[in-house]
Amino acid sequence: MTVRDAEWPVTEGAGEAEIEAADVDIDESAVRSTVKGFEEVGAGDVDITEADLLVSIGRGIEEEENLELIEDLADTLGATMSASRPIIDNGWLPKGRQVGQSGKVVTPDVYLAIGISGAVQHVAGMKGAETIIAVNTDPNAPIFDLADYGIVGDLFEVVPELIEEFGE
Ligand code: FAD
Numbered sequence: 001m002t003v004r005d006a007e008w009p010v011t012e013g014a015g016e017a018e019i020e021a022a023d024v025d026i027d028e029s030a031v032r033s034t035v036k037g038f039e040e041v042g043a044g045d046v047d048i049t050e051a052d053l054l055v056s057i058g059r060g061i062e063e064e065e066n067l068e069l070i071e072d073l074a075d076t077l078g079a080t081m082s083a084s085r086p087i088i089d090n091g092w093l094p095k096g097r098q099v100g101q102s103g104k105v106v107t108p109d110v111y112l113a114i115g116i117s118g119a120v121q122h123v124a125g126m127k128g129a130e131t132i133i134a135v136n137t138d139p140n141a142p143i144f145d146l147a148d149y150g151i152v153g154d155l156f157e158v159v160p161e162l163i164e165e166f167g168e
Helices: 064-077 085-089 120-126 155-167
Strands: 053-057 080-083 110-114 131-136 149-152
Touching: 053 064, 064 080, 064 110, 064 155, 080 085, 131 155
Parallel strands: 053 080, 053 110, 110 131, 131 149
Antiparallel strands: none
């Protein structure tokens, strides 16, 4: 496979292309990686690639207990929760929720990035979102180079205000 799924939105006529088998002559010594197996991710959990609205959380959340705040925001907005890799590596959310180079590529209508710096490996998974909104205390965070709307502020102050505003 040369193109990751969900990298681009599905267009009209997709799936109608003719598939041709090509004979290629590859020198085995030039092959530097092999597929050892496949691991099913996200089974039993939601498919974040299908979500129109993603609330994504990063290391700025600090503690697992604080995720409840982001869940409240996601519930208020009717959004699905996703995350940057540190959140997944900590075991705070399932692997299927990871956005990025070693996670999933998502193309929602709205991607709300909270406490996420915008590392290239993360951006690789969400740069195709229609509208990107970022909340970060650091005005120089790379995520703001990409964001359509940005809030420079502490998520522990901003998120409760968003919940209150959208909850009405
Ligand atoms: P950080 O970079 O630590 O950023 C945290 C941000 O939170 C900072 O910008 C900070 O200013 C902000 N912040 C802190 N406190 C608050 C607060 N109270 N309110 C608001 N903002 C706050 N990463 C992925 O996400 N997905 C991948 O698939 C992925 N694949 C990788 C593959 C490889 C081979 C490698 C080497 C790395 C990969 N990474 C991936 C990791 C990536 O390089 C970054 O380390 C990671 O994306 C950083 O996550 P983060 O933005 O949550 O954390």
